Every structure is written in C-alpha cells, then in structure tokens.
Amino acid sequence: MNLSIPERSEYLKILSDSDQKIMGVLPALYPRELLWAFDLHAAEIWDPPGDILHANAHLQTTICPVVKKSLEFILKEPDVINTGYLFPHTCDSLQNLGTQVKDLIGVSLPVYTFYNPKGSFNNTTTKYYREILQNFQSMLEVSYGTLDSEKLQAACLLGHRIDSRLMDIQEARQTDRLLLGNQEYFQLMRAQEYLLPKDYMSLLEQVEILDQPSEGAKARILVSGILPPSPQILDFLDKLGVSIVADDLLAGSRRLPKFPMDPPDSPLDYLTDRFFILPPCSTRGGDLDERLHQLNKRSKSSKAQGVLFDLVKFCEPELFDHRLLVKTLREQKIPVLTLETELDSHLSGQDKTRIEAFIELLFEMVPR
Amino acid sequence: MHNLYFAGVDVGSLSTDVCIIDQSGKVFSEMVMPTGVNGSEAAERAFDASLKQADLTRTDISAITATGYGRASVAFATGKTTEISCHGVGAHQLFPKTGTVIDIGGQDSKVIQVDTHGRMLDFAMNDKCAAGTGRFLEVMANRLELDLDELSNPLNIKGESAPISSTCTVFAESEVISLLAKNTPREEIVHGLQRSIVNRIWGMVTSIGIQGEVTLTGGVAHNRGLVALLEAKLGLSLNIPDNPQTVGALGGAHIACRAYHSTLESSTT
Structure with a gap:
C-alpha cells in the first residue's frame, strides 16, 4: 500500500508561505485542540535533521539528543516557526530547556511552557490540570484574541475523530489487517507531528483496513521506548520479515487514550478526561505496575513474541522504568532486546x- | 555412504576463523588468519587454507555457515547465523554441560545463556567501547611494550593492582600513561588491566545471570591471568577450549550440518 505522506520540511514551508500560524512544540503531551482552536498549527520538534553544533555550548554532554537537537533547531530561528515555541514539562531536561531558551538564550518569538501534572488521576491533579489549561488559554488570548468556544468544540471533535481512527488502525495492525510495512506504518504515525489535523485525518481515512487478516509476518514484536526505531532499523526489520505489531512508545500509542471516549460535550472536561486516561508513561511518573500490565496486555492481544526496547540515549525517565520492566519481563520468560x-x-x-x-x-x- | 563435510566461517574484526567437520562432528581443520581490511578476501583465503589442511576441495563441503561481523561478505556460504548463536552451539559441542558462554571477541564481548542443545536463550552484548575486548588488550600491550603472551602471565590474584577504568579504552590508555609516568610496576598495571576487563564482563553477567557450566571463548581466553581473575570473581572454574578462537566457526559448522539434515528430512517427508 502506497500512502502519499508529504515530507515534513516541505510541507511546513508551504504552510508558512501561505501565512499559516505555526508554533514549534517540544515533546510530547500538550493540549493540541486548544492550539487548533486559535488557528495555531502545532509542528512538533522531536528530531530535527542536522548536526548538533551550537547547542553543545549551552548543554551538558549527558543531555538526551532530543533536547540537544531541538535547541540546535531553535537557535537557527527557522522561518517556518512563526509564532512561538511551546515547552511541555515532559522531563526535567525539557522543562529546563524552556527556561533556558526563554530567560537566558532569548529568541525573537514568544516561549510558552505547559507544566503537565505528574502522578495519577485524583482530585488535586485534575483540578491542577484544569487550571493550567485555563491559564494556557488566557496566555494565548493575550496574543490571539478571545477564544471562540465553538472553534474549541470543533477542534475537540476533530481530535476525537483522529483518536478513534488511530485506535482502529492500531487494532488492525495487531490483527494483521493492515497492509503496511514497519517503515510506512511509523511514517503514518509520525505524520501527526506536523500535518494540519484536517490533512492528517484525510490521510488516516486513506488507510485501507482489511476485513480479514492477511498472511501474518514471520516474526512479531512489540517495541517500547520514546521514539519509533530509526528508519534504518525499521528497514532492516522489514527485510528480516519482522513486523512491529504493537508499541508502547511515547511518540506512539502512549499519546492515545487507553479506551474509546465519548464525543466531547464540554471541551475542557473532555481535554482533562483525555489526559488522565492516557496509558501509563515514564514521563508522567506513571505507575510502573500498570505500565507492565498494559505492556503484557498489548503483547498478548498482538501475539508479539518478544519486546524490543529502543531507548534514546540519556533519557532519564525512560531509563528509570526500563530496568524494572526488563527484569519483570525476563522473569515472565518474555524475550527482551534493548538497543540504545x-x-x-x-x-x-x-x-x-x-x-x-x-x-x-x-x-x-x-x-x- | 561417503563422508559429508560441513564448514563454519567466522569473519571477525581481528581474525577470520574456519572450521571443517564431518557429519559425526569430527574436526578436520581449524584455521585462524588475520582479517585485514577485506572480510570477503579473508574468508576466501582462510577457507582455501582450511580445505588444504583437511585435504578437501570446495565440492566436498555440503553446507557452509558464515558468521561473525563480516558474515554478509561470505559469498560462498549456504547460510548465515550470528556469532552469538554460533558460539552457543560451538561451546556446547565442546562442553555439553555448558549453560553459559562468555565470549570475549576482538571488538565486543558477550554473555550467552544456552539450552541443552546449545541454542541461545538470552544474551548480553557489550559493544559501546572496546573496553572489555581483545582490542583493548592489544592497545594496552602496545602501550606497555609487551606482547600478548607477556600480558597473559598468571598473577597472584591477591597481588597489587593499579586502578584502571573499565568504561573506555581511550581513558584507560591515558590512565596507563599516567601510571607509567609514576613508575608503577608493569605487573601492577597488567593486573589492573585484567581486572578492568573482568569488571566489564561482570556487569554483563549480572544483567542476565549465570546457569550451568561456564565456557570462555574468544582469543582472550588464552590470557591466563585474566582467566584466573574471572574464575575468582565468578567463584567457579571455567571451561577453556583448546582453540577458543575457533569456537564460533565450530558452532557454525555444526549449524550447517543441522540445517543440511533438517532440509533433507523435510524434503523426503
């Protein structure tokens, strides 16, 4: 199956040339619907291409490459990012980078921060999340005028449709009803990082889901970590006849609710509820037992025969979880491979x- | 029935090793040659030399497994298998009670758990730095102006040992230079280097654990001082093959033999 997925930098250049407001967003969790409601396009910065040169002057050597490459990108002040940068509190390094860019380095565009709550769902965390959503809305209103509540409702509906379609595609992947190799599948997943939501939804609708399972891959594995494996690894797995049938990736299924939600009624309630039913994640101080439970559940439903951990070097939150996850999986006789x-x-x-x-x-x- | 012969060709970073066996597992040739800059040519050269040693021709060989980091470059192989699987099978052939293989190769080191057929159950592999590998010892031997034999002298394992990093070959070499500048006795430095490799291996051992008898493979198994230290650290005696460098090639030859018979069986049933 050949999907026509626009190339990231060309696509963003075309948007920027057509006066689309584009905000550079650091990984990983942020209220995308709120940005959409202000007609702001969220272009995510995970691993912009290019060597790390100038960023090294501002960062320690033991900082992860996502942070370093993002800073390198920001220091170039690229034209395609024309409204500002958003730094969610994904980890201490990203939070500190937000402060550094805003207060020490200084860039010509505004810098926003969004401090996601750590820990699980309870009265305090939900109340806090509601507050930071409202604060973020107020910050955006200063620059972009009063929020149109109908636009927010429409944005939440579109977000809900994208989630539902992604869940269907993920389920089809697990049950061999998707004719996509590893390379194509993860290109499709990662296109949400830079396509306008309406374009991404059109792309998802082009994906053919079979009624019956196709001939299954020779080998089936689940991949866990932060980013999908590199294109070189995906290509190598494709050549070996190995299919990644499920994932536990921050840039993958950990950004999708654990179960289908009802269509949004009250937008802010919907966004709050959605945040707290995301799968457990190392970057939110999630419950490790629950993460292991989810990993086992996904592994069984996809009939994965082993787990590949693809870790980004120096990713502290993930490294804290990794050791115990591997130990427990090994005790359960589940084969595990770790790549860094x-x-x-x-x-x-x-x-x-x-x-x-x-x-x-x-x-x-x-x-x- | 005429004899069937099988070969394993292990193209490693430092040496290319070939082993030829017959269907009973009897070894007819073991060859170790430097790999140099061209793995493909090294494989041809070592295989021809091995055939000559066994008094055989290429047409006598029924199946050939290529292994090692240069396995993809062996055009004449009938199959390819990683050196991790090959070392497991090879060690099991030599020491059937082997449950764990420690392979210290030229550019990486591995700890491999195997089942009762020598098939891999789990493995840990160190390749981020040459620390803990044969290359590490070569670099240090050069710096200390010793040959590899002199570097392998067994030492009193309770003797003095200079502190040397186990995480980076370049840092370790700087440390050795500093120690030499301070007139630290060479035997203390050698002891420190061996301890550094053992510590590196210990890290991998603790990550997957030890089961059954432990067999040490790879050229570094010739280093008697290191073997003594490793045995003391693990608290057990290691199986040391007579030719530790060719264990991967031996495993490859056995895998070629098994694959040949397995294909034969499936084509006749």
Whole structure:
C-alpha cells in the first residue's frame, strides 16, 4: 500500500508561505485542540535533521539528543516557526530547556511552557490540570484574541475523530489487517507531528483496513521506548520479515487514550478526561505496575513474541522504568532486546547482530 | 555412504576463523588468519587454507555457515547465523554441560545463556567501547611494550593492582600513561588491566545471570591471568577450549550440518 505522506520540511514551508500560524512544540503531551482552536498549527520538534553544533555550548554532554537537537533547531530561528515555541514539562531536561531558551538564550518569538501534572488521576491533579489549561488559554488570548468556544468544540471533535481512527488502525495492525510495512506504518504515525489535523485525518481515512487478516509476518514484536526505531532499523526489520505489531512508545500509542471516549460535550472536561486516561508513561511518573500490565496486555492481544526496547540515549525517565520492566519481563520468560540509539545515527554492525540474534532466539532458527 | 563435510566461517574484526567437520562432528581443520581490511578476501583465503589442511576441495563441503561481523561478505556460504548463536552451539559441542558462554571477541564481548542443545536463550552484548575486548588488550600491550603472551602471565590474584577504568579504552590508555609516568610496576598495571576487563564482563553477567557450566571463548581466553581473575570473581572454574578462537566457526559448522539434515528430512517427508 502506497500512502502519499508529504515530507515534513516541505510541507511546513508551504504552510508558512501561505501565512499559516505555526508554533514549534517540544515533546510530547500538550493540549493540541486548544492550539487548533486559535488557528495555531502545532509542528512538533522531536528530531530535527542536522548536526548538533551550537547547542553543545549551552548543554551538558549527558543531555538526551532530543533536547540537544531541538535547541540546535531553535537557535537557527527557522522561518517556518512563526509564532512561538511551546515547552511541555515532559522531563526535567525539557522543562529546563524552556527556561533556558526563554530567560537566558532569548529568541525573537514568544516561549510558552505547559507544566503537565505528574502522578495519577485524583482530585488535586485534575483540578491542577484544569487550571493550567485555563491559564494556557488566557496566555494565548493575550496574543490571539478571545477564544471562540465553538472553534474549541470543533477542534475537540476533530481530535476525537483522529483518536478513534488511530485506535482502529492500531487494532488492525495487531490483527494483521493492515497492509503496511514497519517503515510506512511509523511514517503514518509520525505524520501527526506536523500535518494540519484536517490533512492528517484525510490521510488516516486513506488507510485501507482489511476485513480479514492477511498472511501474518514471520516474526512479531512489540517495541517500547520514546521514539519509533530509526528508519534504518525499521528497514532492516522489514527485510528480516519482522513486523512491529504493537508499541508502547511515547511518540506512539502512549499519546492515545487507553479506551474509546465519548464525543466531547464540554471541551475542557473532555481535554482533562483525555489526559488522565492516557496509558501509563515514564514521563508522567506513571505507575510502573500498570505500565507492565498494559505492556503484557498489548503483547498478548498482538501475539508479539518478544519486546524490543529502543531507548534514546540519556533519557532519564525512560531509563528509570526500563530496568524494572526488563527484569519483570525476563522473569515472565518474555524475550527482551534493548538497543540504545542516538538520533540520526546509522545502524551499526553490532546493532544488526543484536537484532538478528534476537530474531534467531525468538524463532528458534538454529536447528536442534 | 561417503563422508559429508560441513564448514563454519567466522569473519571477525581481528581474525577470520574456519572450521571443517564431518557429519559425526569430527574436526578436520581449524584455521585462524588475520582479517585485514577485506572480510570477503579473508574468508576466501582462510577457507582455501582450511580445505588444504583437511585435504578437501570446495565440492566436498555440503553446507557452509558464515558468521561473525563480516558474515554478509561470505559469498560462498549456504547460510548465515550470528556469532552469538554460533558460539552457543560451538561451546556446547565442546562442553555439553555448558549453560553459559562468555565470549570475549576482538571488538565486543558477550554473555550467552544456552539450552541443552546449545541454542541461545538470552544474551548480553557489550559493544559501546572496546573496553572489555581483545582490542583493548592489544592497545594496552602496545602501550606497555609487551606482547600478548607477556600480558597473559598468571598473577597472584591477591597481588597489587593499579586502578584502571573499565568504561573506555581511550581513558584507560591515558590512565596507563599516567601510571607509567609514576613508575608503577608493569605487573601492577597488567593486573589492573585484567581486572578492568573482568569488571566489564561482570556487569554483563549480572544483567542476565549465570546457569550451568561456564565456557570462555574468544582469543582472550588464552590470557591466563585474566582467566584466573574471572574464575575468582565468578567463584567457579571455567571451561577453556583448546582453540577458543575457533569456537564460533565450530558452532557454525555444526549449524550447517543441522540445517543440511533438517532440509533433507523435510524434503523426503
């Protein structure tokens, strides 16, 4: 199946040239519908291309490449970002980067912060989340005028449609009813980081979901971590006949509610409820037992035979969870492979060996 | 019935190793040659030399498994398997009670758990730095102006040992230079280097655990001082093959033999 997915930088350039207001958004969780309601397009910055040169002057060597590459991108003051930057409190490094960019480095565009609550759903956290939503709305109103409540309602409805379609696609992926290789599937998932929501919804509608399962892949794995594996790894897995049938990625299923929601009635209630039914996540101080439970559940429903952890180097929140997740999965006799990657890095011979050995292990490819 | 022969060709970063066996598992040739800059040519060269040693020709070989980091470059192989699986099978052939294999290779080191057929159950692999590998010892031998044999002298494991980093070869080399400048005795430095590799291996061992007998493979198994330290750290005796460098190739040859018979069986049923 060939999906026509526009290339990120070209697409954003066309939008910017047509006077679309574009805000650069750092990973990972933010009230996208609120931005849409102000006609602001959220273009996410995860791993902008290019070498890290100037950012190193501002950051420690042990900071993750997502933060470094984002800062490198911001320091260039790219034309396509024309309204400001939003820094959600995903981890301490990103939070500190927001402060640094705003107060120390200084950029010509406004810098916004959004401090997501850590911890689980309770009266205090929901009340806090409602407050920061309203504060964020007030901040945007200073620059973009009073919020049109009908626009917010429409944005929430569109967000709800995108979530529902993504859930269907994810379910189809787990049950072999999607004719997409690893490379194409994750291109589709990541297109939400930069396409206008209406364009993304049109793209999702083009995806063909089969009524019956197709011939399943030779090997089925679940991938966990922050970002999907690099294109080189995805291509290598495609060549080996290995399908990533499910994920536990921050840039993947951890941004999608655990179960379908009713269509929005009251927008702010909807956004609050949605935030608290997202799957457990290391970046929100989520319950590790629940994350393990979700991982097992997803692994069983997708019939994954092993778990591949693809970790971004120096990603502290994820590294804290990883050790215990691996230990528990091993105790459950679930095969596990961990790769540690830097963004843009090539696939080394050693990593190829690790992946191939993992596949040999999963499928008992060595005869008795 | 005439004899059937099988080969394993292990193209590693430092050496290319070939092993030829017959269907009973009897070894007819073991060859170790430097890989140099061209893995493909090294494989051809080592395979031809191995055939000559066994008094065989290419047409006598029924199946060949290529392994090692250069396995993709072995055009004449009939199958490819990672060195992790090959070391597991090879070690199991030599020591059937092997449950864990520690392979210290030229550019990486691995701890591999295997089942009763020598098939891999789990593994840990260190490749972020040459620390804890054969290359690390080569660099240090050069710096200390010792040959690898001199670097492998068994030492009193309770003797003095210079503190040396186990995380980075470049840092460790700087530390060695500083120690030499302070006139630290070379045997203390050697002891420190061996301890540094053992600490690196220990990290991997603790991540996946030890089961059954432990077999040490790879050229570093020739280093008697390091073996003594590793045995003390693990609290057990290690199985040391006579030719630790060719264990991967031996495993490859056995995998070629198993695959050949498995294909034969499935085509006749």
